[in-house]
Each structure stands twice: as structure tokens, then as C-alpha cells.
Amino acid sequence: MARYGTCSRKTEETDIEVGFGLDGPGLMEGATGYGFFDHMLKELAFHGRFAIFVKAAGDIETGYHHLCEDVGICLGRALAKAIGGGAGLAIARFGWATVPMDGSLVRVALDICGRGGAAVDASGMEEDIEEFVRAFARESGMSLHMDVLKRDNSHHAAEACFKALALALRAATRPDPEREGSSSSKGVIG
């Protein structure tokens, strides 16, 4: 069964349709209308071997805050659907990665536990992009820790954040064939 989730959401500020697949092919299709953000989502898809689809329109005349946050809400919900609440296939659940990009170094650790939240110390990352990360973690139900340990410039720091997120999320969403049922000792994720 394909591990793929979708989400559509329309507000007075944005109109968004997304899809998130866990099993390849490592491509992002569509566009948000914010070139740098698209660059980051492509990195997330490529290094995570995910399928990300995004169709987004928004009030970018006000800046990119609403757009980034709302794409995060939608992709987070789509990811949660793709994982399926942990009711079916057991997943590794935890993932971590430390990723360099030139002079920047980022550490990400995450737990797909059903209790979404982000502790982000991402000096150098744009606030709008950080807002995406927070919404994505919250709505997908992952506990995410993301720390920029070193930064040379904001582009490299942000890109290393997304590459580290991709590798950690890829590891966490891999099926765990040695486990039957839930990935939690409680019997349910959440």
C-alpha cells in the first residue's frame, strides 16, 4: 500500500494543495511562488527520497510568512496521513542526522511520537522558513530538535537544516520489519 497522504486547505490568506509520499522517488513537483522555499523543499524531497507535491497561492504581497506557515501545516498533515498514525506498518520512529554544508553544520533529531512540536535554534535561517519547520513538525506529530551548530551564511545554514531534516525523517519513517504493530511501547503513537 502506498504510503502517501494529501491535504487541501483554503483560507483568506492562502490556497494550498499538497501531497507527501514516503517511498520515493525523491522529487518535489509544483511550486510555492517563493523560489528559495522551493529550493529547500526540493532538498527535503531529494535527500529524504520523498514525493512532495505542492500547489500554493497566497498573499505574498504581505511577505512569505503566511505561505510558508500554511505549506508547513498542509505538508505536516499530509505526512501524518502517509505515516497512518502508526496503526499499520511499524516504523523506526526515531531519526537523527548531523549534516555539514561548507562552513555550516546542523544537527536534527526527531521522534514521530504523535506529539508535535519543534525546538529550533536556527540562527541564520529566515524566520519565514523557520515558521514552515515549526508548523510541519507540529502538524505531523513529530517532536523535532533542530540546531544550527555552526553557520557561515544563511543560505548554507538553511540548506543544511533541510538536508538534516530529510535524512532524519527518512530514517524515522523506514519500516521496521522486526516489529509487528505499533512503534510505541504504549501500543499507540500519540
Ligand SMILES: [Mn+2]
Ligand atoms: Mn543552495
